[in-house]
Amino acid sequence: MKENRAQFATKIGVVAVTVGSAVGLGNIWRFPFEAGSNGGGAFLLVNLLFVFLIGVPVICAEFIIGRHTGANVRAAFRQLAPGQKWGFVGYIGILASVLILSFYSVVAGWTMEYIVRSFTGFGGTGRSLEGEFDAFASSGWRPVMWTLLFLLCNYWILARGVEKGIERMANIMMPALFLLLLVFCINSLTLPEAGKGLRFLFYPDFSKLTAKGVLNAMGQAFFSLSLGLGGLITYSSYFKRHTPLMKTAALTAALDSLVAIMAGVIIFPAVFSFGQQPAAGPKLVFEVLPAIFGSMTGGAVWSVLFFVLLFLASLTSTVSMSEISIAYLTEEMHMGRRGATRLNIGVAMVLGTVCALSFGCLGHLTVGGLTVFGLFDYLASNILLPVGGMLISFFAGHRLERSVLDSELLSSSRRPGRLEVLAVRLIVVSLKWIAPACIFVVFLFGLGLF
Numbered sequence: 001m002k003e004n005r006a007q008f009a010t011k012i013g014v015v016a017v018t019v020g021s022a023v024g025l026g027n028i029w030r031f032p033f034e035a036g037s038n039g040g041g042a043f044l045l046v047n048l049l050f051v052f053l054i055g056v057p058v059i060c061a062e063f064i065i066g067r068h069t070g071a072n073v074r075a076a077f078r079q080l081a082p083g084q085k086w087g088f089v090g091y092i093g094i095l096a097s098v099l100i101l102s103f104y105s106v107v108a109g110w111t112m113e114y115i116v117r118s119f120t121g122f123g124g125t126g127r128s129l130e131g132e133f134d135a136f137a138s139s140g141w142r143p144v145m146w147t148l149l150f151l152l153c154n155y156w157i158l159a160r161g162v163e164k165g166i167e168r169m170a171n172i173m174m175p176a177l178f179l180l181l182l183v184f185c186i187n188s189l190t191l192p193e194a195g196k197g198l199r200f201l202f203y204p205d206f207s208k209l210t211a212k213g214v215l216n217a218m219g220q221a222f223f224s225l226s227l228g229l230g231g232l233i234t235y236s237s238y239f240k241r242h243t244p245l246m247k248t249a250a251l252t253a254a255l256d257s258l259v260a261i262m263a264g265v266i267i268f269p270a271v272f273s274f275g276q277q278p279a280a281g282p283k284l285v286f287e288v289l290p291a292i293f294g295s296m297t298g299g300a301v302w303s304v305l306f307f308v309l310l311f312l313a314s315l316t317s318t319v320s321m322s323e324i325s326i327a328y329l330t331e332e333m334h335m336g337r338r339g340a341t342r343l344n345i346g347v348a349m350v351l352g353t354v355c356a357l358s359f360g361c362l363g364h365l366t367v368g369g370l371t372v373f374g375l376f377d378y379l380a381s382n383i384l385l386p387v388g389g390m391l392i393s394f395f396a397g398h399r400l401e402r403s404v405l406d407s408e409l410l411s412s413s414r415r416p417g418r419l420e421v422l423a424v425r426l427i428v429v430s431l432k433w434i435a436p437a438c439i440f441v442v443f444l445f446g447l448g449l450f
């Protein structure tokens with residue numbers, strides 16, 4: 001391991017940045033609309049299954065690869081499998097991370113618009129909010145402006161480097177977001193149709209879940225955990241030797257799922273109480289939340305707080321996406337950090353503009369019924385991330401020495417207990433067989449190939 005690379009300063013910082021990368025729009029924006037479009041409870045259950053059966057082991061695989069080599073994605077694979085073609089997993093990661101950064105920034109831009117609107121007031125209540133969001137998202141220059149502004153914020157943080165920029169922000173923001181979500185959960189539970197919303201979220205009705213829905217649940221698991229494109233390889237290359245990998249992986253998955261479930265508890269009671277549609281798609285949260293705030297005392301204050309924190313949570317996530325390309329560009333292509341950041345953000349600005357306009361003047365540009373925005377999301381989340389995850393888990397399971405897996409997974413304890421040894425065994429079995437096979441089968445069915 002190279003000793004001159006940056007490292008995260010504190011133990012809590014390690015968890016905070018990993019959770020900070022995981023928790024973002026994926027939990028609060030993407031999870032509710034995916035669950036809403038794919039049958040609610042059944043989607044949640046299948047999603048959780050993927051998170052713990054596949055997600056946790058693959059997080060561990062990324063951690064092992066990253067910390068063992070202390071290198072960026074491409075160099076890590078080159079070091080572990082010299083002369084072999086595994087380095088292209090790194091390219092998948094870079095491609096997917098740029099696609100995600102582009103459409104993600106559009107949604108983060110919406111949250112910025114909604115910070116402003118929290119001050120000026122939303123135009124309607126309940127159903128009439130639908131027109132309001134559509135009018136904004138299709139208005140052309142405004143969503144584009146926010147997308148670009150958001151990417152500039154990213155640039156500002158990224159150029160400052162790993163420790164100062166990312167870690168400090170994640171430490172402060174994550175607990176604040178969590179507390180605020182708790183308040184909103186309690187508020188939503190007092191709404192008139194709370195029971196109906198909770199039933200929708202928690203009662204699994206498998207007749208509503210299609211093979212495509214199962215693929216979406218898997219894509220959501222990967223997306224939400226920031227998994228499959230080596231983001232966590234990059235982050236864990238900054239971990240210290242004694243950081244407990246299994247605990248960090250399990251805690252990340254648990255907290256990440258908890259936040260998604262909390263978002264569901266906030267959104268679905270409101271959907272039914274205000275007569276809205278759970279299957280509204282990407283705009284769901286942006287129509288439901290203003291309705292919630294409108295019904296709360298001091299709604300404007302809550303609204304500002306919420307969208308500010310959502311904006312910050314998006315930043316800690318996008319920063320982790322960019323770090324994948326930046327680590328590659330600086331260490332493999334020998335670019336300066338500033339130049340690498342500029343290139344990454346610049347490409348995302350161009351693609352992000354196209355994504356933002358796909359809700360307006362480029363809306364007619366579709367592939368298989370998906371706009372550019374939808375296509376980027378589908379390609380990245382449902383195809384590239386799972387393929388990346390499959391390759392990473394296969395690599396860790398079959399190409400790495402068992403002694404490497406053991407020593408990395410057990411690095412924090414001198415004398416591992418029985419439970420730890422069992423956990424290691426389970427993770428290895430999942431990496432070798434369960435995760436690759438599961439991902440492959442879900443693919444066959446979900447893409448309609450079978």
Ligand code: TRP
Pocket residue numbers: 021022023024025026027097100222223224225226227228229231317318320321385
């Ligand atoms: N997990 C983040 C979210 O839920 C998004 C994200 C950050 C991500 N980094 C990633 C997704 C890397 C895939 C890969 O909002």
